[in-house]
Amino acid sequence: MEKVLTRNIGADLKPTDLKAYEANGGYRGLRKALAGLSPKDCQDVISASNLRGRGGAGFPTGMKWSFVPMDDRCTPGHKYLVCNADEMEPGAFKDRLLMECDPHQLIEGMILSAYTIGADISYIFIRGEYVAAIQRLRDALAECYNAGYLGDNILGSTFSLNMYVHPSAGRYICGEETALINALEGKRANPRAKPPFPQVSGLWGRPTIVNNVETLCNISHIIDRGADWFNTLGVGEDSGTKMFGVSGRVNNPGCWELPMGTPIREIIEHHAGGMQQGLQLKGFLPGGGSTDFLTDKHLDLAMDYNVIGKAGSRMGTGTIIILDDQTCPVGMVLNLIRFFAHESCGFCTPCRDGLPWSRQVLEDIESGRGHAEDLDTLAYQIGYIGTIGNTHCALAPGAMEPLQSALKYFRDDFERHIYGGCCPYNTARRA
């Protein structure tokens, strides 16, 4: 398979500097666009490529951009392009690699994206804990300003763009795009009501696009080599390649660039080396902590957005978390719900009060104090909190996904806790 996103990432994980990046075709896409493609041409190429957002929701990138008012349809003033580098989804670890090892790929993608939507200011909103990535991006930005890839009249064109690295002060909810915009404005990161959508009224009330790191890393390649090329990369329904990862108790946990539509079995058994000795696969979350469990019956499904969706889950970030047969499913779900309850922004009641209630019920079950009616209580909570529209944003419904599917696939485990009066697993004492 041809490597696209990881073409500059070697086994030593050494960061690629400007010289090395240029030597491997870097900034060719940008030169091509500024020499002969209009923003509309770029928009058309991205739309035709069928690129879908890699942050988790899978929204078509071209369509997202198409809502930005262009030319005389836009009131005078700034437009913004924001890179969402706030990777905090439990079990997601793909954007860190892309930023630490090939910062220029992200920056070139961002310059091209800003050119397409007519943005003149751009931010990389990155979590504060990514210390190495922050430094490497700052170094790369300095290289770009020196080389004329950023600043006024980029490469002699009429296009100008400034780019800033903005380290976050923390909180998972900043990954939600409107919460991220509030954080950039110096406020509490409560999500905003939509509409208006950020494409029309985002940062400081101006048109704003927020895209995930991996999405933006694809842009320069698509502009350089065309939509048809990108469409041939996937082996299933979706286009391009994807960073897929596996964590949990497998032999070779890691993150790999593979074609869209790669079968789950190939990712887990071939790339991740299968389960560690003595362990069986019991289930897995296909795309981070807020996706529904799937089981060994789903191993031959392709990692495509719609295929995983039809199986009752979401591809999310594409980073798979493995539940083995010696890890307690109730404990795992409790860990996730505890996380989401802690990370609720507190704005709406179902999330602020509902998630701690779910956590309390799960703590009771996990510690052997559960009752038969607790399962009905959890089902009620899932029905209420899990319905989009009852909450202000998607955090709480996302939190319900692993819980509802755990109750579906591992109900007997919940019952063993309740009727046995203790946790039948030994997870907590594992070192």
Add this chain to the structure above:
Amino acid sequence: MNDAQMIHTDLDSVLSAEELTAIDRELSHVPYKSGAAIDALKIVQAKRGWISDQSLQAIAKYLEMSAEELEGIATFYNLIYRRPVGKKVILFCDSVSCWICGCDGIKQKITDVLGVNYGETTEDKEYSLIPVPCLGACDKAPVMMVGDDLVTHLDDAKIDELFTDKAKYSGGNP
């Protein structure tokens, strides 16, 4: 005002020239002053280690916002500290992949070696222990950050190696 008084008030409730310069740089990007609230908190925390009530009030006054509003922002973000912390903050990942790989046992080991629980600082003020959302290094679980360093593949031996020398002279046996 003599030097000693200057230093005293500086730490309490007056922003230093250096802090003001850094905050002013952020103000040039934003349409109104409170837009730089988080940046200002980070700038002052970088100098002082944490955000005291006095620091908070000084920043709020400078940004022309109420201290209460700034407090709402400061307490929202988990990397803004409203209590003193140690020289290095241990950000301990207890999210799902690290949990599957046994982080509860590692957390207990840290508590045993350093004598601190979540939210606490060692007696010698070297370390504070705080849980953090998934650190994005799940293939190397369990992981944590000690100051700016990511420490991966944690086990008991690694915790001993990192902290035992410190614990010898600063731990529970003075």
